[in-house]
Each structure stands twice: as structure tokens, then as C-alpha cells.
Amino acid sequence: MRTRVRTALAIAAALAAGAALAAPATAAGRAHEPRWGISLAGSLPDGAWLHSVTSAGGSAWAVGGFAHVGRESRPVVMRWRNGGWTEAEAPGDPDLRLTDVHVESDRSVWATGRVPAADGVGFAEPRVLHWNGRGWRDVTGPVSGLFAEALTGDGRGGVWVSGDPYGWEGPPVLWHYDGRRWTRHEGATVAAGETQAYEVTALAPGGRHGGPWAVGSYARVEGTTAYQSELIERFGRR
Numbered sequence: 118m119r120t121r122v123r124t125a126l127a128i129a130a131a132l133a134a135g136a137a138l139a140a141p142a143t144a145a146g147r148a149h150e151p152r153w154g155i156s157l158a159g160s161l162p163d164g165a166w167l168h169s170v171t172s173a174g175g176s177a178w179a180v181g182g183f184a185h186v187g188r189e190s191r192p193v194v195m196r197w198r199n200g201g202w203t204e205a206e207a208p209g210d211p212d213l214r215l216t217d218v219h220v221e222s223d224r225s226v227w228a229t230g231r232v233p234a235a236d237g238v239g240f241a242e243p244r245v246l247h248w249n250g251r252g253w254r255d256v257t258g259p260v261s262g263l264f265a266e267a268l269t270g271d272g273r274g275g276v277w278v279s280g281d282p283y284g285w286e287g288p289p290v291l292w293h294y295d296g297r298r299w300t301r302h303e304g305a306t307v308a309a310g311e312t313q314a315y316e317v318t319a320l321a322p323g324g325r326h327g328g329p330w331a332v333g334s335y336a337r338v339e340g341t342t343a344y345q346s347e348l349i350e351r352f353g354r355r
Contacts, residue, residue, distance in 0.1 A: 156202060165193050169217045172197070176223045178205070180215035180230075192230065196223075208246050208253040217268040217319075219276060224250030227276050229265040240264070240283050245276070245294070258299045260292045269320035269329050271295070277329045277352075279317035289315035289331065291352060302328070304350055310337025315348065328352030 161167075164185030171178060177197035184190045192213045196205040207215075208228070215230040226248040231241040243265035245257045266280035275295040282290045289304035306313055317333040329352055336345045 156197075161193070161195070161204070164188070167193070167195065168215060171218050171220050173220045174222055176220055178218050178220045178226055180218040180228050182214050194228075206253070208244075208255075210244075213244060214241075216264075216266050216280075219268045219270050221270060221274070224248075225274075227268060227270070228253075229268045229278055229280075231264055243278075243280070245278055245292075256294065258294075259301075260299060263290055267317045267320040267331070267333075269322050271329070272322055272324060277320055279320055279331060281316040282314075285314040285336075286312050287315070288313075289317050289333070289335075289348075289350065291317070291320075291328070291331075302352065304331065304352055307335065307337065307346075310339050310344070312336075312338040317348075323351060 162183065162185070165181060165183040167179045167181035169180055179195040179202070181193045181195075182190065183193050189211050191211045192207040192215045194205045194207040194215070195202045208230075210232060212232045213230045214232070215228050217229045219227040221227075228246045228248070230244045230246070232244055233241055235242070241264060243257060243260050243263060244255060245260055245265065245268075246253050247256050248254075260278060262283055263279070264281040264283075265278055267278065269277050271277055271293065273295070275293065277291055277293050279289065279291045288306045291302045291304065293300050293302060304315070304317075306315070313335050314337075315333065315335045317331045319332050321330040323329045331348070331350045331352065333348045334345055335348050336343055338344075
């Protein structure tokens with residue numbers, strides 16, 4: 118399993134001109150410019166981390182987890198409200214590790230994650246969850262065969278999910294949910310090499326009538342040598 122660990126207890130947000138932190142005008146009288154500010158997630162306890170953040174329509178959410186010796190592990194969800202970050206209700210499974218989040222509004226938030234295999238020895242199982250403003254619902258359905266790491270909306274109220282497929286051969290894999298059912302899709306592969314292993318680490322919307330953009334990497338074997346390359350791909354129109 119190829120993993121990337123991101124640990125953060127602070128969220129950096131780009132604030133537009135006229136927001137709380139704005140660059141001062143230059144001597145030439147230049148207009149205020151956007152600049153970065155640090156927005157501390159101060160309510161998080163030691164042992165917590167944040168893995169992903171997203172925003173839409175003035176609503177911002179971040180997800181991660183908590184693990185500390187002698188204490189029960191659990192998922193962590195943070196929400197931007199009244200000018201600061203506060204911990205929000207998280208899905209109830211303490212074994213869940215949240216990996217990505219997509220927000221449409223405060224009443225429609227999607228998250229991906231994983232839980233240990235049911236038999237305790239196999240690959241971790243993916244999870245896809247939806248917040249409707251009142252509670253979280255597991256909508257994973259048939260999604261399987263990958264570590265769910267990447268998530269984005271489809272522009273029509275549904276979502277795309279991707280990540281790191283199990284094993285070391287095969288194309289990049291995406292699952293699409295239209296609000297009623299899931300469908301599985303495969304991405305393009307490179308021609309070179311005897312073996313290719315693909316991992317999608319982030320997705321971005323591709324518009325209402327096309328599939329999403331994906332970034333990640335792929336590994337290929339040529340003879341006795343393994344090569345790894347970065348990947349940018351757009352999944353075709355459906």
C-alpha cells in the first residue's frame with residue numbers, strides 16, 4: 118500500500134481583497150491584493166490531524182482523525198463557522214479514517230475514508246459518507262477494490278471517488294454516484310512497460326457534462342527496472 122501522511126493542526130486560507138487579512142497598498146497606490154493567513158484549528162486535541170479541506174458558498178469543512186495512546190481513535194470533522202474552526206459531528210465508527218471531503222452546502226457534505234478489513238487481515242475497506250444537515254449516512258454501496266483517497270462533485274449533486282486500487286497492476290479506477298446508484302469506470306493507461314500501478318490522489322470537477330480531472334502517479338516495470346511518473350488525466354465525457 119502506498120500512503121501519504123499529512124499532519125496539520127492549522128489550516129491556511131487564501132483571503133480575497135477586502136477580507137480580514139488584506140495586503141496593504143504599495144507606495145504606488147496599488148489595490149489590496151489577496152494574501153495567505155493562518156486560521157488555527159485550536160480546538161483539536163493532541164494526537165489529531167487534518168487530511169483534507171474544501172469550501173463552497175461560504176461553507177468550509179475539513180476532515181481527519183485522532184489517535185492517542187490510551188484513548189479511543191476516532192474520525193475528526195471540522196467546520197468553519199462564525200469566523201473560526203470548531204469540531205463538528207463526525208461519523209460514529211471509531212475505526213474510520215477520513216481521507217477527503219467535498220462540500221456543496223452545510224446540508225450536503227461528502228467524505229471518503231477507510232476502515233480495517235472485516236477479517237482483520239485483508240485490505241482496508243473504502244467508505245463514502247454523506248452529511249444531510251442532520252446526520253451522516255453510509256452510501257458506500259458496491260464501492261470496493263481501492264483505498265478511497267480522492268473525492269469531488271459531478272456538478273449535478275453526485276460525486277466521483279478514486280484512490281489507490283488494490284494490487285500492482287491495472288488501470289486507474291473511479292466510482293461515480295448519481296444519488297441513486299454507483300457505476301465503476303476505468304481511466305486511460307500508458308502504453309510503455311509490462312506492469313502499471315496507478316494511484317489517484319486528488320480529483321477536481323470537470324464540469325456538468327464531463328468526467329473529473331485527476332492527479333496522481335503510476336509505476337511501470339520495464340525488464341528488471343521500476344519507474345514512477347506523475348500523472349494528470351481527465352476522464353472522458355460520459
